[in-house]
Amino acid sequence: MPKITYILPDGLETVLDAEPGTSVMRTAVSNGVPGIVAECGGSAMCATCHVYVETEDTEGLPAVSDVEDEMLDCTASERCANSRLSCQLQVSEDITVRLPETQV
Amino acid sequence: MTIQSTAQEVPVLELDPFSDEFLNDPYEAHEQMREAGPVFWLERYQLYGVARHAEVSQVLADHETYVSSRGVGISDFAKEKPWRPPSLLLEADPPHHTKARHVVSHIMTPKVLRGLKEGFQERADELVARVAAGKGTVDGVADLAEAYPLEIFPDFIGLPKDGRENLLPYGSMVFNTFGPRNSHFERAMERGATAQAWIMEQCQPGAPAPDGLGAKIHAAAAEAGYDEVDQAKLLRSFLSAGVDTTVHGIGNALQCLAENPEQFGYLREDPSLARAAFEETVRYSSPVQTFFRTTNKDAELSGMRIPEGSKVLMFLAAANRDPRQWENPARFDIRRKAAGHVGFGFGVHACLGQMLARLEGECFLTALARHVEKLEPAGEPVQQLNNTLRGLDSLPLRLTAA
Ligand code: HEM
Ligand code: FES
Numbered sequence: 001m002p003k004i005t006y007i008l009p010d011g012l013e014t015v016l017d018a019e020p021g022t023s024v025m026r027t028a029v030s031n032g033v034p035g036i037v038a039e040c041g042g043s044a045m046c047a048t049c050h051v052y053v054e055t056e057d058t059e060g061l062p063a064v065s066d067v068e069d070e071m072l073d074c075t076a077s078e079r080c081a082n083s084r085l086s087c088q089l090q091v092s093e094d095i096t097v098r099l100p101e102t103q104v
Numbered sequence: 105m106t107i108q109s110t111a112q113e114v115p116v117l118e119l120d121p122f123s124d125e126f127l128n129d130p131y132e133a134h135e136q137m138r139e140a141g142p143v144f145w146l147e148r149y150q151l152y153g154v155a156r157h158a159e160v161s162q163v164l165a166d167h168e169t170y171v172s173s174r175g176v177g178i179s180d181f182a183k184e185k186p187w188r189p190p191s192l193l194l195e196a197d198p199p200h201h202t203k204a205r206h207v208v209s210h211i212m213t214p215k216v217l218r219g220l221k222e223g224f225q226e227r228a229d230e231l232v233a234r235v236a237a238g239k240g241t242v243d244g245v246a247d248l249a250e251a252y253p254l255e256i257f258p259d260f261i262g263l264p265k266d267g268r269e270n271l272l273p274y275g276s277m278v279f280n281t282f283g284p285r286n287s288h289f290e291r292a293m294e295r296g297a298t299a300q301a302w303i304m305e306q307c308q309p310g311a312p313a314p315d316g317l318g319a320k321i322h323a324a325a326a327e328a329g330y331d332e333v334d335q336a337k338l339l340r341s342f343l344s345a346g347v348d349t350t351v352h353g354i355g356n357a358l359q360c361l362a363e364n365p366e367q368f369g370y371l372r373e374d375p376s377l378a379r380a381a382f383e384e385t386v387r388y389s390s391p392v393q394t395f396f397r398t399t400n401k402d403a404e405l406s407g408m409r410i411p412e413g414s415k416v417l418m419f420l421a422a423a424n425r426d427p428r429q430w431e432n433p434a435r436f437d438i439r440r441k442a443a444g445h446v447g448f449g450f451g452v453h454a455c456l457g458q459m460l461a462r463l464e465g466e467c468f469l470t471a472l473a474r475h476v477e478k479l480e481p482a483g484e485p486v487q488q489l490n491n492t493l494r495g496l497d498s499l500p501l502r503l504t505a506a
Contacts, residue, residue: 029441037443038444039443040443041445041450043449045454046214067206067209071213074214
């Protein structure tokens, strides 16, 4: 099973096993990881599931769609080059994401 | 016939989800449907149903198998001509749908909505404080739940002051006509006929005020290559889907809070729970109860075969109370994490107005927490029966100003 590492804003790390094909958002929410609000439940409508991808090799990740790109312009914390919506990140390999200061 | 042989494999239910009895109080029947199996057959209407969270989510997610272009009501557009030209959003599939949706999502982003918050909050505070200051009992529906969105939404779109009374009957008609031709359908068509003419007029290019969302939709749609007829159709989606839904959301929230005083107490103590309280209302007392899909090919769902050309009825509201998904699902609890409910749908057709609806709900309930000390039922609420929506006709309340 792929492992997802969540780095919380205070530096604490949580490591979770993810079912292949589930999203970084869904895995966080169903395990009670704080800091991912995911108000819209994964429909790419709310931009409250923002993460920064810290993994160097991002080859295996799904590409940023137009909708995600636009939504990333609406995040509450600053958008960076490694910003993604975690609801759009289906995992197949280990990944490390850092959570922003705020989602709303 | 394949449909019949398949139908025997799935549990058969005789209940009528569009009867007055069901629409008045669907919850026991929801339980019966969830327990019958992951997929069931509704004998009366000759169609499939799903009522558990997992299967409803799967149908919503698999838009290639369960299409919307054949109608999201009971009628199959492949067999029956729709009563109005189909929506470019709700009743369309990718790639056409993707293009139309982008025109609109581009305009109504979370960022744009954040900019509206201050104004929305001011008007909610003003309205709730005024109503709370009045003496005696109020009607939570007419005085609050209808008053607030009817003030906010038409201004946001840029509609004229005259004629706004047409918005609710039109929405009610659209949502009733997703159901079978029962008395609600027929009555809604009669009442909605005059409203329809007004709505179509407001959707024409140049009709909405230049600074509102309506004009922006026209401009963006024109730029994307849509002709005037289609531009009007895009705007029509907002006038159909944007009013009755939020009115019922706010009305249902008022009812839930009045009937659960400890929950209203939590909201009073911490008004920042307002957004969560609205979310929990959409889960617990879902304004949009159902939508249909049509299978465009033979499908299999949780081991059950569903042949091509079948109508599938998704009981969103039943999924939102599925004990497989929620702890104490029949408890209204504004402190729970309600995200993940399907009250706004899910996937490519997920409600385009959900962030606007949340904003309206949040501002309204924040104002309620600020200006109302006590919120008590003052009589029996009257349910408004609709083939798709769940909401109230009236809600007698006694308010004590804070
Ligand atoms: C509490 C209020 C609301 C609820 C419960 C609600 C519910 C829903 C649901 C369940 C769907 C999915 C339909 C499907 O999957 O076939 C939907 C779609 C839609 N809603 Fe809402 N809605 C609400 C408010 C609004 C508002 C305020 C607007 C407009 C500003 C709006 C505009 C739309 C549109 C245009 C669609 C079609 C999206 C598409 O097919 O791509 N809704 N809504
Ligand atoms: S959960 Fe809403 S955008 Fe990801």
